[in-house]
Amino acid sequence: MKKLTFLAIVLTLLLGTYSCDLLTVSLEEQAYPTKYPSLxxxxxxxxxxxxxxxxxxxxxxxxxxxxxxxxxxxxxxxxxxxxxxxxxxxxxxxxxxxxxxxxxxxxxxxxxxxxxxxxxxxxxxxxxxxxxxxxxxxxxxxxxxxxxxxxxxxxxxxxxxxxxxxxxxxxxxxxxxxxxxxGNWYPDLEVPDFVNFGYLEVQEGMVGWEIDMTEYYGEEFIYTVQEGDLTEIPQKVYLPIKSDSGNELEVRTCWAVSINTVNLNFPGWIAYIDIEEGFLVDLVSKQVEFQQKN
Structure with missing residues (x-):
């Protein structure tokens, strides 16, 4: 759950891509995602x-x-x-x-x-x-x-x-x-029975994303994701992240989609897309991930 200080995602494109495809399921019937409330x-x-x-x-x-x-x-x-x-x-x-x-x-x-x-x-x-x-x-x-x-x-x-x-x-x-x-592990995670959004569908929906890199470059600059940026096969992962309310932690099953920038002096991003509900959970700079591992 890394906070990006220099990146902001324009979400309207993503929401427009997936909102019509979301399944209508009663929230009371869903145990997913697993949630851990703050004490x-x-x-x-x-x-x-x-x-x-x-x-x-x-x-x-x-x-x-x-x-x-x-x-x-x-x-x-x-x-x-x-x-x-x-x-x-x-x-x-x-x-x-x-x-x-x-x-x-x-x-x-x-x-x-x-x-x-x-x-x-x-x-x-x-x-x-x-x-x-x-x-x-x-x-x-x-x-x-x-x-x-x-x-x-x-x-x-x-x-x-x-x-x-x-x-x-x-x-x-x-x-x-x-x-x-x-550090800790998470017990009793609820895992979706089905993949509602396959990684090919997710990658197709990401083409055309606009990512604001102004803070990184020091001047206004918007990067548009190209089809050629999405050539790696995504990996399925479980991602712990704070809920929007900030009062609980939830663990979501995601596709970790690599965005490799073409002809740009920047390593790219990892986009985490919920495979059950189809929305962007987090966007992490590969540069940030490298710095944290080293």
């Missing part, structure tokens, strides 16, 4: 206290506004990450044996399944494991540096081989165990 602050604070207690006060990380371990600043005091506070008790013991760290991280993630959304450790796939150096005997004449923590990042959630976007889980572990968890 009021009192409920969230109480749940976060329970989360901390269940982990013996070892975790400096907090829950997000939906009660998951996903990163959020909603419970940060004075806008400061509690894991970065100068008065946090950091375990300054070098970790020489890393053989048990992966199993320990998976175990804690599953033990916290109520908050992480992960019920089966075998589904967790390690993406990378990086040492986190820090000082030993800090401030003393015999101070030295060692790997006092390890950062383990797990790949996005998969449901029947389909990726749930933005669901990487990162765990930090020190000599005494896991000290923070950021």
């Amino acid at each position: 009021d602050m009192a409920e969230l604070v109480a749940l976060n206290a329970e989360y901390k207690k269940e982990n013996n006060g070892r975790l400096c990380s907090t829950l997000n506004e939906y009660g998951f371990t996903g990163f959020s600043e909603v419970l940060f005091e004075d806008g400061k990450n509690p894991c970065e506070r100068v008065n946090r008790d950091v375990v300054r013991i070098g970790i020489d044996n890393t053989d048990t760290l992966l199993a320990a991280a998976k175990r804690v993630i599953v033990q916290n399944s109520k908050y992480t959304g992960v019920n089966d450790s075998s589904e967790l796939v390690l993406e990378e494991m990086l040492p986190q150096p820090g000082c030993i005997n800090c401030g003393r004449p015999d101070e030295y540096s060692a790997d006092i923590e390890w950062k383990l990042t797990f790949e996005n959630q998969l449901i029947d081989s389909t990726e749930v976007m933005d669901t990487e889980i990162t765990v930090f572990i020190d000599a005494k165990g896991v000290n923070r968890i950021w």
Whole structure:
């Protein structure tokens, strides 16, 4: 759910393309998309206290506004990450044996399944494991540096081989165990039984889109999507995104459609189109995606 600061989409063309094709289905009969409501602050604070207690006060990380371990600043005091506070008790013991760290991280993630959304450790796939150096005997004449923590990042959630976007889980572990968890999976997702809008139909409807790139170029410039920009086969993904009301998170099944700009010094976009209802859910610059991954 990335916010574009330099892109705005002219939606009238898209709405005009798909509005006549939408199926008439009673909203009461639809469980799709899966929605996770944000918690009021009192409920969230109480749940976060329970989360901390269940982990013996070892975790400096907090829950997000939906009660998951996903990163959020909603419970940060004075806008400061509690894991970065100068008065946090950091375990300054070098970790020489890393053989048990992966199993320990998976175990804690599953033990916290109520908050992480992960019920089966075998589904967790390690993406990378990086040492986190820090000082030993800090401030003393015999101070030295060692790997006092390890950062383990797990790949996005998969449901029947389909990726749930933005669901990487990162765990930090020190000599005494896991000290923070950021990121979460989503349990009990409602998946549409049928694809109402196939990707070929979606791509055809995207030809002629107008994308305002004025903020990016510094002067008025509108890019019109051409048929030749849409040559890649779209991938089906699940995309978590805040609802229009902002009071809940919903996970939608989308075609991730690559828009490759022709003869333009710009990498293009990924357009996420709901396969059930046929509208644009999000438009993300490939440049933004690259910067966030690096």
